[in-house]
Amino acid sequence: MSISKGIALITGSAQGIGRGIALRLARDGFNVALNDLPNKDAKLEAVATEIESLGRQVCILPADVTVDKQVKGMVDDAVTKLGGLDVSTIDGFSCPPLATVESWDRTLSVNARGAYLCYKYAAIQMIEQGRGGRIIGASSIAGKMGFAHNSPYTASKFAIRGLTQAAAVELGQYGITVNAYAPGAIQTDMMKITLDESGNVNYEQLIDNASSRKWFMSLAENVPIKHIGQPEDIASIVSYLASKEAHFMTGQFMPLLRLSPAHISVDGGMRMG
Template identity: 35%
Template sequence: MSASRFEGSRVIVTGAARGIGARIAERFAAEGANVVVIDRLREEGSARAEAIGGAFVQADLASVESTRDAMEAAVTELGGVDALVNNAGLLRFASLMETTPEQWDETFAVNSRSMLLTLQIAAREMVAAGRGGAIVNLASMAAKTGGAGQVAYAASKSAVVALTRVAALELGPSGIRVNAMCPGYVLTEMGADTRTPEKIAQWSSYSPLGRLGEPDDVAGLALFLASQDGAYLTGQAVNITGGMVMH
């Protein structure tokens, strides 16, 4: 791993106060990037940004105005943007028949609509600068396989994959690459309150590697997709599931 792969690059990571996003931000910073952390958690987000020598912008990604304001502030802080990682997401459990319109709308607002807004602002800046850029959107294994009890989540992540493909088609001529990551079961704070040793063992058995994912597994892919090593990849929804999904 080159310590200077992203030297001087300007990177924005949403949902980076903890979990996968935090590790992505840490690894970009470790490889020389100037990083802005966007998150709703002020205390944790500020601490994360300070620890990596970056900056923090608070945002409620369920709000159109807050999302746009945060992105504008992040771009101003960095003086532009070379890579955007849309990591922030919301997971709510409810069956198909129990899911309310309000739950559906909230999930789509955070998981899908916020990515449209951040992507629009980042792409505008990248096009104006004429240097190209990379955008990485966090989808999910659920986008391809569904997930009982996760109808809004799975549908919102499928929307992320579709958004990624359209953005790749439209932004490719400007040298902007757009890809999605589809992680499987990753051990983070999200969903921790419903996690049991039995569930961990069960899900681990679905992977040929015999384990669940770690934030570093996803972070490594994010950095690859944003780097020149991934220069000929765009419009992809890359599985990172330990073999639970193989297509």
Template identity: 50%
Template sequence: MSNSSSPSQSNRVAIITGAAQGLGRAIALRLASDGFDVALNDIPAKSTALEELVTEIKAGAGTNSDRRAIFVPGSVADEEDVKELVDRTVRELGGLDVMVSNAGVALNGLIANTSVEDWDALYAVNVRGTFLCYKHAANAMIKQGRGGRIVGACSIAGKKGFPDSSAYSSSKFAVRGLTQSAAQEYGKYGITVNAYAPGSIVTELLGKFDAYNVKKQGLEPGQWTETLKNRAALRKLLTPTDIANLVSFMVSKDASFITGELSTSSTAKV
């Protein structure tokens, strides 16, 4: 499943979770372009998409024929799956320098209409999953003794609560606190911990938010998304590539003194 070559210590290694589509896919492509060997993770149902992304990354390596990419399916909500993701990455790619804990899910709905089951399922991915990725990536980095970069997926909803998004917004507030605490704990090991906190991004997830609000407000499909664009300072929405560019900087040597930060890439007016 991995088709990896023998490890080369000259290349830095990055894990990206939620890599099958959207932000995760864009981040994986960017970091591979930056010269990282990459380990891609998503749920087992998305294994085909992960395999196709591995093929695309290897095909795009060009003259850099030693560029390596593997995929390791599993749920970030399951500790054994996360541990296996980190262990396989270290074993097959020769180490771990960057963890991008990108996997996340969203849920629209009023508090009164949110079930305990839906709440717990969202928290299992967004909060427990982020915690497990931070924990096991840091353990591996500390063991290696060469520092590292950990990056989490927060949101503008982790800085300000929004109606109809109590579960999602509160989970991102949790990621915010976890990131700032982890930065304090792991700084002495040369590990930085930051998160990106974007506004509206053109992804499948935004389409689901649009569908919810269209139905609730009696709008035409796409009309709610258009209102977001009209309120944006630059009159346009973010793309996955915009966030991938930000992550590329966060894990670069130029960001070595930045830690505990939530970098907001927002199109909204302040």
């Protein structure tokens, strides 16, 4: 087994983008702690088997990221089982477009509260270790612009942007960088149900409101890269953010669906994106 580059804790890693990130960081040389909800144990076991085949250490840490004690326990267990914490990536979840009070509470609880708790306990551990670290959050293109009929999700992803910048300011003195990636349409299991036989997005199924569908289609038509992204596309960005080479980037919000011009600052956090 080769020398580890460090220990990475990946939430939401049973499938989709989280799984892609876990496998990529394992290939990069990290030992990996896998997290998702307890009802996804079988999928987590499958990811763990793949990581072990790459010659890396791995552990499974089921937890609900909205519960304070479970998040603290998750971080503590990662440290106990793998020996520390150098990288923490925080995934979220999507919600139906119908903005009920229940969907608002659930979405903000997972995407905003859950991210805050993961940032908090990862930061506490990294500060205690005294060797810096990388905290990487999951925002969305919906964290850059409002999406009609999806207010809970949009609000939660704007929250990630603010949380990331505030944490970057607070944690920079400890050598901890805090950044977030912002995916557009990525071909995960959730997205597959909205694709037609040719692999194109079925907007009739994705968005049931006619006016919203027309508005979203007008945006999608102007995206320069026409194909649907893959989890590996996100994982490659996270791979860089987790690396030593990314030490001078913090507080950055990295859109991965270019609906408008964007820039990424590499300035030690002087100008946050």
